[in-house]
Amino acid sequence: MLYPLRDSFINPTMIARHKGEVPFLVYVLPSIAGIILSVAKGLGVSFLFAAIFCIVFLGFVMLNVFYAKLKVYKFNWLGGALLHLLFFLGGMLMVQLRDTRNAADYFGKRHSEHLVVMVNTEPTLKGKYWHFSADVKASKTQGKTATASGQLILTVLADTANLFKYGDELLIPANYKPVYAPYNPAAFNYKNYLANRHIYYQSFLFPGQYKIVRRNTGNPVIAYSLQLRQHFAKQFMANIKDTDAAAVATTLVLGYKATLSAEVQKVYSKTGTIHVLSVSGAHVAFVYVFINFVLGFLGVSARARWVKSMLSILLIWAYAMLTGFSPPVCRAAIMLSCIIIGRSGFRNVNQINLLAFSAFLLLVYDPLLITDIGFQLSYLAVFGLIVLQPVIFNWFSFENKWTRKFWYLISASLAAQVITFPLSAFYFHQFPLYFLLSNLLIIIPSELALFCGILVMLFGNIRFIGNLIYKGLEYTIIIMNKGLTLIEQQRFSTIDRIWFTGAECALLFIALMAFFYFAFNKCKAILLFSLNCLLLLCVSFTVKTISAENTNSITFLTISKHPAILFKHGHDGVTISDIKPADQLFTYNIKPAADSSGISDLAIHSLTDDYRNNWFLKEGHLIQSLNSTVLLFDKEIENFIPPKKINVSYLYVTSNPQTSVGFLATSYKFDLLIIDSTNSAATLKRLADEASHLKIKFVVLKRNKSLIVVSK
Structure with missing residues (x-):
């Protein structure tokens, strides 16, 4: 975290000692519980449920109207219980009412030939493909156009003719498909990720399949903010020679991550400083401190305070616009706006209450924000700074001014890290051991870089001053990057393979x-x-x-166009695949499956390698793992006829061999036929049909969950 607010915003007096001081916290918690339950159970809109909410609401109103007559004062708990129940039911109802699939004109409910969609986010070009989400505006069938609603995710093969931008209106074929759940154990659930953003379908398009109908049809404020951000991002890239420093600068100041390399992200992630690369509440807080300093000349009179407050709020939201109105920045802007307004009237502002108030506003707007990892971690971090930091700070007392300030920074880092540790370990499965050192190392450089970034946007066009600030920004980030890289390279810098339920x-x-x-x-x-x-x-x-130590298994993974088998014996494992460890497919599919199953020592080998250890043997196409055997049947041995029938546990067909199940059954005796996703659709269908006809047990891995079998 960045900690520019110091003690003026975080002090023990802000910790509530009675629930009456934090009414929004008291009532937002049952709302959050209702939202989580509704999301977890996938509850749909029910008239019965709505009726229950109305009955409880009317009951609460009647109890207040006839408070004395019904002698409700004898049951002090009743009113609070009903109010908590109302907020709980209200949270559930908000999720159900916000589900875009319930709309009568939702595009997924009707058959269409074409869809008219509008690009609703900033498109990103990754390799040869454009990626962006789009709002469905209309559907077309047999020349008739009807209004439609909903969102879908689009992946478009890039060509030189088109450059997609926010607000582009496209005519596309209605060949969308559902987003599939992950096939492999512990893999990232992209389906849930998109569903929590109200996206349930995806479409892949080639050049010529779509047509750009109109440009600039989106929200003009958002369009301007994205154009402005891209303008400054290009200036940063043009004036900062070091590419990694330029990428970090655009990310840290503008929230523009398109040029950020995977290596830099890894360094910041492993050292526990990845939050610096996500424009969030800490950045907005620093901007507010900067604004407060610049506007200090306005004085302290009542009128000056209100003028200063209004200007501060305006400039904070201007910065939010500059970052493309990212959700973390909007959250922080809402909270800071409340604090500024409260302080303008010299009122005692309880920051926990304001934190809950800002969360309540955002959840009313979109209850599914509760599923956003950034939302959860940022609110927890701020809560930790407000509540835990004073407790930690009071553990020790120092008379020296600078020692006290240094301990303040340590206590703030500890508070933010401790309170977010359970969730960050749950989501990212790692913990940086040197987080205190790395966070202390980046506090001053990151604040200085953000300060230089603001100055360069204001004065960058003045040649001499702009060049000087750009140099300062570049060298600051280079020093920060090198320091974090040095920490990341130390032994035991990170505890990984943390898998919490x-x-x-x-x-x-x-x-x-x-x-x-x-x-x-x-x-x-x-x-x-x-x-x-x-x-x-x-x-x-x-x-x-103990369970992992005593479990042996074979996992036949489902990875598009790649064979992959994971053998497990206690905490040891062997992977047979053509995927290299540096490949993202390995990171997102094989590694999570191995780590989550308790494998701590993983040997990685290709399909052509021969390998043996005390429980595993691979020679050619035959694999022996304890008492189970696997035959890799591919094009190399499709014409080989063994002199006698070979007994194996699993016959694994890969690489699209031109064979028949009848031939396989004649040459090999096997318990299960496994057909992986490297085989063509025609081969898959033919082999599946033949196996069904011959009543042979088989499993098709393509677009199906991976197969896990226990190995004795």
Whole structure:
């Protein structure tokens, strides 16, 4: 985190000691619970559910109207219980009402020949393909046009003729398909990721399949903000010679990540400083400090305070516009706007209440924001800075001014890291051990880089001054990058392969919060509760470790156009595939499957390698793993006729050999026929039909979940 707000925004007096100080926090929590339940269960709109909400609401109103007559005062808990229930039901109802698939004109409900769509985000060009989402505006069938709604994700093969921009209106064929769930264990769930952004379909287009009907049909404010961001991003790239420094500058200042390399992202991720590369609340807070300093000449009179406040809010939202109105920046802008307005009237502003208020506003706008990882981590980090940082800061007292400031920075970093650790480990499966060192290292350079970035946008056109600021920005980021790279290269810089279940993540979070509550009020019962939670967590980890140690399995992975088999024996594993470890397919498919199953020592080999250890043997096309055998049947041996029938456990057909199931059944005896996704559609269908006719057990991996079998 960046910590520019210092003690003026974070102090122990802001910690609520009574729920009456934080009404929005009290009532946003049941709303969040309702949203999470509705999302998890996939509940649809129900008139019965809406009726229950109305009945509870009317009951609450009637109790207040006839409060004295019904002697409700004898049941003090009743009003609060009904109100909590209303917010809980309201959270569930918000999700159901916001589901775009419930609209009568949703494009997925009707048969169409063509769709008219508008690009609703900034298109990105990755390799040979354009990627962007689009709003469906109309559907066309047999020359008739009807209005339509919904979103879909588009992947378009790039050509030199077209450069896509936000607001482009396209005519495309209605050949969209559902977004598929992940096929392999622990792989990233792209289907859920898009569904949480109200996108359920995707389409792949080639040049000539689409037509750009109109340009600049989007929101003019968003269009201008994206153009402005691209303008400054091009200036940064043109004036900063070091490409990595230029990419970090555009990301840190503008939130423009298109030029950021995977290597730089890895360094920041491994050192626990990836938040710097996501324009978020900390960046907006620094911008506010900068604005507050610049507007200091306005004085302290009542009128000056209001003028200063309005200008500050206007400039904060101008910066939000510059970043393309990214959700983290909008969240921070809403919260800071509330704080500024509250302070303008010299009112005691409880920041936890304001944090909950901003979350409530955003969740009313889109309840599915609760599923966004950035939303969760940023709100938790700010909550930690408000609540936990004062507790940690008070653990030690220093008389020296600079030592006290240094301890302040350490306590802030600890608070943000501790409270986000359970979720970040749950999502990213790693923990940076040197996070304190790396965060302290980047505090000054990152704030200086952001300061230079703001100055260069203001004065970059003045040649001498602009060149000087660009140099300062470049060297600052180069120093920051080299320092983080040095930390990342140290031994044991990161603990990886952390795989929490949802219950374990919740248990760890509860244990941490209980411990800090004990540190705040010294209640021994709370400490005992925290230790018991940790004990349960240790028991869960122990059971998983023992289970992984005693489990042997073979996983036939589903990866488009690639064979891949993962053999597991306790904590050891062997992968047979043509995918290299540096390939993204390995990172997103094979590695998660291995790590999540408890494999800590993974040997990686190609299909042509021979390899043996104390439990695994591969010679040619035959693999022996404990008591299971696998035959890799490909084009090399499709014409080979063995002198006698070979017994194997699994016959794995790969690389599209021209064979028949009858030939395979004559030459080999096998328990299961496995047809992988490297085979053509015609081969898949032919082999599946033949196997069905001969009543031979078979599995087709293409567009199906991977097959996991227990190996004895």
